[in-house]
Amino acid sequence: MQAELMQTAPKTTDLPAIQLQHVGVTFGDVVAIQNLSFAVERGEIVSFLGRTGAGKSTALNLIMGNLAPTRGEVRVMGFDPKAEFQQLRRVIAVGFQTDRLMPWRTALENVELGLQILHEEKTATRKKATEWLARVGLERAANLYPHELSGGMRQRVSLARALAIDPEILLLDECFSQLDHVTSQVLRADISRLIRELRKTCLFVTHRIDDAIEMADRILVFGAPAKLLLEHRPTEADRNDPAAFKVLHDLIAEKLGIVE
Ligand SMILES: Nc1ncnc2c1ncn2[C@@H]1O[C@H](COP(=O)(O)OP(=O)(O)OP(=O)(O)O)[C@@H](O)[C@H]1O
Numbered sequence: 453m454q455a456e457l458m459q460t461a462p463k464t465t466d467l468p469a470i471q472l473q474h475v476g477v478t479f480g481d482v483v484a485i486q487n488l489s490f491a492v493e494r495g496e497i498v499s500f501l502g503r504t505g506a507g508k509s510t511a512l513n514l515i516m517g518n519l520a521p522t523r524g525e526v527r528v529m530g531f532d533p534k535a536e537f538q539q540l541r542r543v544i545a546v547g548f549q550t551d552r553l554m555p556w557r558t559a560l561e562n563v564e565l566g567l568q569i570l571h572e573e574k575t576a577t578r579k580k581a582t583e584w585l586a587r588v589g590l591e592r593a594a595n596l597y598p599h600e601l602s603g604g605m606r607q608r609v610s611l612a613r614a615l616a617i618d619p620e621i622l623l624l625d626e627c628f629s630q631l632d633h634v635t636s637q638v639l640r641a642d643i644s645r646l647i648r649e650l651r652k653t654c655l656f657v658t659h660r661i662d663d664a665i666e667m668a669d670r671i672l673v674f675g676a677p678a679k680l681l682l683e684h685r686p687t688e689a690d691r692n693d694p695a696a697f698k699v700l701h702d703l704i705a706e707k708l709g710i711v712e
């Protein structure tokens with residue numbers, strides 16, 4: 453009975469949400485990723501920091517199943533995201549650098565999009581989208597079109613759309629970096645609170661050190677081509693004590709080779 457139960461149980465129960473093992477990716481002569489291994493546990497928020505060209509977006513493309521590795525293995529909830537993409541339908545949602553809203557849809561209709569693609573029933577779709585707009589603080593903007601919203605509001609709509617499908621994993625690729633510092637900070641705080649409350653797993657790609665320290669349970673710092681330079685779990689002091697924050701910030705900057 454035990455064996456039978458184990459056989460029929462989904463692959464997803466006790467595995468990390470995301471796991472890369474000895475992954476390499478080459479595009480012709482370009483080595484985008486060289487021997488990269490890391491895991492993200494369920495419910496964990498991991499910031500993935502690296503300079504431009506370090507292979508961050510390539511790593512996200514592997515996890516989304518857009519790309520197969522040249523070498524090594526990628527697993528998402530135990531599945532191969534490229535070959536077994538059907539198993540990961542509604543498991544992963546992505547927030548991009550630009551909001552990718554449809555200009556002819558209102559804020560509410562944009563949030564409904566993912567649910568409609570998943571063929572959710574119309575009334576339930578409207579209800580979930582309305583709730584999600586409220587969660588990101590935009591209940592009064594439901595009927596506005598993207599051109600009537602500020603950049604920060606648009607990114608909120610975009611993240612509400614990603615989260616409305618109730619994914620287990622949220623991948624964020626530089627999704628706060630086009631906003632001014634204050635807008636970005638407020639949105640980041642709101643989103644990290646929501647994903648912690650809902651116990652989502654989140655991999656957050658950024659090149660901004662402050663963003664990474666403020667958001668993450670764990671920071672991974674990469675140098676090109678996706679070589680792990682530093683792994684750190686920010687403490688409360690790292691986040692809240694300006695002196696500790698600066699020490700950590702400077703250490704990461706040094707690893708990244710940034711002189712400020
Ligand atoms: N489809 C592709 N074809 C050829 N080369 C590619 C392709 N995608 C990425 N690369 C190369 O792989 C390397 C890593 O690119 P990637 O986009 O993953 O970097 P990144 O860390 O996301 O950079 P950024 O911070 O600028 O977004 C770069 O040298 C890039 O030119």
Ligand SMILES: [Mg+2]
Nearest residue numbers: 508509510625
């Ligand atoms: Mg990128």
